Amino acid sequence: MAVSRASTATVVEPTSPVSEIVSLREVGKSYGNVHALRGVSLVVRQGEVTCVLGDNGAGKSTLIKILAGLxxxxxxxxxxxxEPVTFSSPREALERGIATVYQDLALVPLMSIWRNFFMGAELRKGPFRMLDVATMKGIVADELLKMGIDVPDLDRPVGGLSGGQRQCIAIARAVYFGAKVLILDEPTAALGVKQSGVVLKYVARARDAGLGVVFITHNPHHAYLVGNHFVILNRGRVSLDGSRAEISLERLTNEMAGGAELEALGHELGASVKQMEEGAQLHAS
Amino acid sequence: MATTAPSPAAAGSTGGATPPPATRDDRVGKRPLVATLLSRPEVGSVLGAVVIFVLFLVVAPVFRNPASQGTVLYTSSTIGIMAVSVALLMIGGEFDLSAGVAVTTSGLTASMTAYQLGLNVWVGVFIALVVSVGIGAFNGWLLMRTGLPSFIITLGTFFMLTGLNLGVTRLVADGVSTQNISDMEGFASAKAVFASTVSVGGVNIQITVFWWLLLVAVSTWFLLRTRAGNWVFAVGGDPKASRAVGVPVRKTKIGLFMFVGFTAWFLGMHTLFNFNVVQSGQGIGNEFLYIIAAVVGGCLMTGGYGSTIGAAVGAFIFGMTVNGIVYAAWNPDWFRLFLGVMLLLATIVNLVVKTQAEKR
Structure with missing residues (x-):
């Protein structure tokens, strides 16, 4: 598996197989009298993908906002x-090596690809501290090519690119800027099958490069393709926490879907599904 | 959207066998030069300026006179200096409705402090600078503190400054204008800086024209080639996204408002040293001329897009029109109608150009 591969590759670290970079201990967050998150414990290790799954309103977004410093x-x-920390701005989280790729990607649609890539961390040169446009464009072209995206014109506004391309630009940006922990907020949610595959491949690549990845999703199949560790959030609490060895895809899917609730739903819908099947057969004949 | 095939044939090829991964995505063609040119924000305004220039060359013989061109440039510069900062602010996603009367506030401050305290004129000029930049900082600070739209906040400061200009001038100078300061110490040197004329090939050109052009050049360089300039685009395009990647949104926006204050100070000084006195009621309504120049020049009302070169062209269109109508001996009553039509046309052209450019 990926973990063992990554740990044997790093010879410099003989003591612990994978070191903890971020750990949350009983973290909670309330907005007024609303408890969005309660008693959540979570560990992010180097070279591992920790998947956080949960339905809408489970507290995933709140968890991200805490990790990202928002x-x-x-x-x-x-x-x-x-070291225990409390972030007061996203910049502080970035300085600690925690990079977040949001669902909305934090890209400015009207700005060009290279300007977006280096936004907030522009390279400068010369006595007038001018933007080093040529170097930046070169780096962006290299980084994107590594991910298998070929954009002929880096001056194109990001708004005109496809969802997968934008996602990859955002991830490539985080990786390039030396992220040690990469938080991905539903990176495959709005993508087609093929583009999801490209993004997942890149997640695996980031993991193998030694990054700690927090992969937030509500798709257990995508999670199981790359994950080492799985945490399911339900109404602000952790309802399942286990490593890949302990959890099968079936259990994950079941838990994620709400287990018993889904079964009940299945019975309820069973009748109508039967009807539809019968209807289809009728049509076919 | 942008990756949709330029031709049906190319689209068909991706439907069958998968294209080789290492090669260029064949659905994305090379961007044509025309598209690159059209994607510049100022393209619409340049076309408009050429049309209007030719129109007045034809209908108004006086317009062909070099001295007339000097006057056109001067009028353009008095709008253009403010249009530079207002355009930057608009690219940064905000408005400043107090920009017109802030010019007057600056002139009044310099004149009255110097006159009443019997100081060197330059001291008054310096105090006015502090006050003007302070007003900008206040606008920006209040905006970031309250999160209210800049439209409301600067509308508030617009009325406050309008009232202050009239009230304080009445109290201090006992009238609707300041006293003449032309015999005071430092006046001559200040006039040389803010309101002298330079002869270029026999044509007298106001020094504001040169300051304006310098301001446009520096601001364009700032916008396109400095880090803070990149932040202006970023905070205007998407403040949340910029904050998330570590762009200091607050500082950038407050800085932009302070720059509007700075140019208001400069224009206020020009008014003062050009006419020796400042009328306390002037400047009302000028904020819209600055905004029109910026919008005609391709700045998006929603922020994140535009250029100060465009704003300069917008100001030049204004200068040509306001003088051209006189040179053509037309009734100047029609001027404002023309201004409104220009604004609408420019906004529509910009919208079309922008969507076209994004598609290519």
Missing amino acids: HAHSEGEVVING
């Missing part, structure tokens, strides 16, 4: 490299 947590501890 909101401070109100209970528990966020520990980064052994």
